[in-house]
Amino acid sequence: MSYRTALDHVLTGAVASGGEPARTQGRFPRSGVTALGRAGLLGLTVAPELGGGGRGLAEAADVVARVARVCPAAATVLRSHYAAVAVVEAYGGAWVRAEIAAGRHLCSLALEEDGPEFAARRTGEVVTLRGRKRQVVAAGEADSYLWSSGPSGGGPGGLGGRSLWLVPAHAPDLYVPARAAGPGPSGSATSTVCADPVRVPASALLGEDGGGERLVRELVQPWLTELAAATGVMSGVVSGHEPALVAS
Known part of the structure; x- marks a missing residue:
């Protein structure tokens, strides 16, 4: 079955049925996102060797554009997910990539800083992250976040002095303090996510320690720009702002 045929099956069903509650009640379109996952x-x-579709940015943009006509909230979630997966696919482990391929794992971006603290400290094989991320799509709904921080030590600071981590949503002391209406479409669960602090294994690092700015510039931002253009909404992470990680 082609991805377009699979999408046709869920657009008129679960995705469409979740669109109205998302627009009118601000309800996260969980049934639509689940259906999109089950449809691959x-x-x-x-x-493909991990069970994925093996498609690229053009096909992802097609999916986002078609979903946006039915449920803007679900399209916003997909934009953030696909942009995060671009990094995970390049640098993540086989297990999480297979979970994404199976439709059991939703990723989101947590790049924009809210406040001065975005520290990372490594002790042995454990890294402690601290900070507040604003404009996070699917806050409290995603299974993991592509999280930016300062380098944890020993990285090439000349690459921007930032690092990217895949932080599981169930990590202790990772929380959404409020589900205030964010800048994204109603129902996209755009809010702030806090690490106060959060401890992750050193293996959660994606790419090089200190190389995060390059990864955002080369992977995340091109995906976000193309996917936003597909829906006629130009955006940085979610709302017209470049990620703080790449801001000058």
Whole structure:
């Protein structure tokens, strides 16, 4: 079955039925996102050998554009997911990539800083992250966040002095303090996510320690720009702002 046929099956069903509550009640379109996962569309860009669709940015943009006509909230969630997966697919482990391919794992971006603290400290094989991320799509709904921080030590600071981590949503002391209406479409669960602090294994690092700015510039931002253009909404992370990680 082609990805377009799979998408047709869920657009008129679960995605459409979740669109109205998202617009009118601000309800996260969980049933639509779940259906997209089961149809293989969350794993659209994951390698085929791990069960993914093996597709690229053009196909992801097509999916986002078509979903946006039915449920803007779900399209916003997909934009953040696909942009995060671009990094995970390049640098993440096989287990999480297979979970994404199976439609059981939703990723989101947590890049924009809220406040001065975005520290990372490594002790042995454990890294402690501290900070507040604003404009996070699917806050409290995603399974993991692509999280930016300062380098944890020993990285090439000349690459921007930032690092990227895949932080599981169930990590202790990672929380959403409020579900205030964010800048994203109603129902997209755009809010702040806090690490106060959060401890992750050193293996959660994606790419090089200190190399996060390059990854955002080369992977995340091109995906976000193309996916936003597909829906006629130009955006940085979610609302017209470049990620703080790449701001000058």
